[in-house]
Amino acid sequence: MASQKSSDARLQLGTEVAPPTENGELVFEAPWEARIFAMAHHLCDAGLYSWDDFRDALIAEIAQWDAAHPAGEGYVYYERFQAALEALLVNRGLFAAGALEAETAKLAARPHGHDHP
Amino acid sequence: MSHDHDHDHETPSGPALRAEALEALLLEKGLLDPAEVDTVIANYGERVGPLNGARVVARAWTDEAYRQRLLADGTAAAAELGIVGGPGGQMERLVVVENGPAVHNVVVCTLCSCYPWALLGLPPRWYKDPAYRSRVVREPRAVLREFGLEVPAEKALKVWDSSAEVRYLVLPERPEGTQGFSEEQLMALVPREAMIGVALVSEPQGEAA
Numbered sequence: 407m408a409s410q411k412s413s414d415a416r417l418q419l420g421t422e423v424a425p426p427t428e429n430g431e432l433v434f435e436a437p438w439e440a441r442i443f444a445m446a447h448h449l450c451d452a453g454l455y456s457w458d459d460f461r462d463a464l465i466a467e468i469a470q471w472d473a474a475h476p477a478g479e480g481y482v483y484y485e486r487f488q489a490a491l492e493a494l495l496v497n498r499g500l501f502a503a504g505a506l507e508a509e510t511a512k513l514a515a516r517p518h519g520h521d522h523p
Numbered sequence: 524m525s526h527d528h529d530h531d532h533e534t535p536s537g538p539a540l541r542a543e544a545l546e547a548l549l550l551e552k553g554l555l556d557p558a559e560v561d562t563v564i565a566n567y568g569e570r571v572g573p574l575n576g577a578r579v580v581a582r583a584w585t586d587e588a589y590r591q592r593l594l595a596d597g598t599a600a601a602a603e604l605g606i607v608g609g610p611g612g613q614m615e616r617l618v619v620v621e622n623g624p625a626v627h628n629v630v631v632c633t634l635c636s637c638y639p640w641a642l643l644g645l646p647p648r649w650y651k652d653p654a655y656r657s658r659v660v661r662e663p664r665a666v667l668r669e670f671g672l673e674v675p676a677e678k679a680l681k682v683w684d685s686s687a688e689v690r691y692l693v694l695p696e697r698p699e700g701t702q703g704f705s706e707e708q709l710m711a712l713v714p715r716e717a718m719i720g721v722a723l724v725s726e727p728q729g730e731a732a
Contacts, residue, residue, distance in 0.1 A: 433645040438542035444563035445546060448555060465634045478653035485538050501548055509544035
């Protein structure tokens with residue numbers, strides 16, 4: 407097994423040349439990334455929006471981020487992905503804009519959740 | 524199969540917590556079935572990979588008629604091998620661009636992360652990064668050099684931007700020393716990076732045939 411490459415450098419190009427594999431290279435860097443990806447796909451499959459709609463939302467989120475961070479530092483793709491999904495769901499009226507913040511706060515207040523920045 | 528493993532990794536921080544909250548909200552509204560989410564993760568995280576792309580490339584190298592069909596209509600030629608798009612129609616219009624002595628091709632999505640999932644799995648991290656998205660268009664030779672790929676100045680370098688409705692696959696050059704190789708042997712030589720265009724297919728190591 408090859409060890410996982412660290413991903414601290416912003417432009418760490420060419421360090422991972424992966425031979426074709428059937429069973430799982432690391433495509434998500436954290437479990438939440440996989441879940442947010444899967445949620446977006448599942449809701450698309452379920453007909454809540456088309457993938458083009460989602461892509462448009464994603465392009466808008468990425469463009470906004472790129473404009474605000476010309477040096478590209480600190481980019482986390484799945485944070486943009488999540489922001490796009492949230493925007494789309496709020497636009498579709500599936501939940502109110504503040505509902506997610508409320509739910510997040512509720513989860514953060516769980517007894518064992520010692521959240522840190 | 525249990526899926527209530529949300530809490531026992533680490534303390535969820537910012538984005539992880541927000542993702543969890545989103546999932547909880549969607550569950551509450553009956554919009555989400557956690558088992559379905561697990562299925563999607565399994566499909567994309569494990570089962571779909573660059574192997575399909577390598578299969579297409581190996582077939583094109585060994586079957587001239589297939590190669591021509593592939594270059595004429597990538598979507599149809601991939602479908603011949605049973606490779607069809609998933610959600611999002613990432614295979615609706617597949618264009619295969621062929622490397623050769625006079626031209627090298629490289630693929631990007633400048634606006635987001637469009638990529639032929641059905642052929643290559645999910646894109647690697649660098650493909651989605653702002654640095655690659657912006658730089659490969661402006662200074663492709665320099666970016667490829669950072670990947671360890673020097674494209675000679677006399678060779679044309681074409682950058683294909685996936686952000687329209689089109690997905691691109693690079694058909695790399697077949698390396699020397701692979702005469703008589705079976706499709707399976709050839710497939711094993713083709714890395715994902717070669718099908719994006721940031722690497723070449725290396726000659727096989729040692730005696731294989």
